[in-house]
Amino acid sequence: MIAEKLIEIKNTLPKEVTLVAVSKTKPNEAILEAYQAGQRIFGENKVQEVCEKQESLAKDIKWHLIGHLQTNKVKFIAPFVSLIHAVDSMKLLIEINKEAVKNNRIIDCLLQFYIAEEETKFGLSLEEATTILKDEIFLNLKNINIVGVMGMASFTDNKDQIKTEFRTLKNYFEILKSNHFKFNAEFKEISMGMSGDYQLAIEEGSTMVRVGSSIFGGR
Ligand SMILES: *Cc1c(COP(=O)(O)O)cnc(C)c1O
Numbered sequence: 001m002i003a004e005k006l007i008e009i010k011n012t013l014p015k016e017v018t019l020v021a022v023s024k025t026k027p028n029e030a031i032l033e034a035y036q037a038g039q040r041i042f043g044e045n046k047v048q049e050v051c052e053k054q055e056s057l058a059k060d061i062k063w064h065l066i067g068h069l070q071t072n073k074v075k076f077i078a079p080f081v082s083l084i085h086a087v088d089s090m091k092l093l094i095e096i097n098k099e100a101v102k103n104n105r106i107i108d109c110l111l112q113f114y115i116a117e118e119e120t121k122f123g124l125s126l127e128e129a130t131t132i133l134k135d136e137i138f139l140n141l142k143n144i145n146i147v148g149v150m151g152m153a154s155f156t157d158n159k160d161q162i163k164t165e166f167r168t169l170k171n172y173f174e175i176l177k178s179n180h181f182k183f184n185a186e187f188k189e190i191s192m193g194m195s196g197d198y199q200l201a202i203e204e205g206s207t208m209v210r211v212g213s214s215i216f217g218g219r
Helices: 002-012 028-036 047-056 071-077 090-102 126-134 159-180 198-203
Strands: 018-022 041-044 062-065 083-087 107-113 144-151 189-191 208-211
Touching (some): 002 018, 047 062, 090 107, 107 126, 107 159, 126 159, 189 208, 198 208
Parallel strands (some): 018 208, 041 062, 062 083, 083 107, 107 144, 144 189
């Protein structure tokens, strides 16, 4: 069932769009089923859970941390994490860099933006991101690689609103690209779209969709 769903979704994605299979709360057996169907990128939102799964599952899995990350937990994922999606402060960037240095790694990160209408504690404004990217402290963080942006649309049935929010994120990406990453080909990802809205996200320029319940079933 999981394999069929995964393949069905994969077949609808343009080939340049990366599928992050969001396996949070799901057991190892479920992940293994997707793995056997060819999936290698999995998204988790809790540090302890991703550490346990990383320990026990195949080492060629790329683990993406998609949820909010507390600075005191960075050290647990720094040895293996493949991409951190929700970076939303200088404090967190400094901590990720510190742990990346300790592990002799360069860690890929996305800057999370606040695009939804609803109240949420997480995500940067364009102004906040610009302040960080110009800061001398940030420019000296050599073990951080910012590869793009991430955002979550409002939880609503209003497709026009969702589209507008995704368009905002795409626009932020373009602004940052031309002002801060013009000569950096690695800054190329726009992580947007979940089970309910990933088709809309792709229409608006998503390069990376994070799909959980449509593959693994409800949580
Ligand atoms: C849970 C989660 C998803 C996946 O949500 P589904 O609706 O199950 O596809 C995507 N992104 C983030 C940040 C999540 O926490």
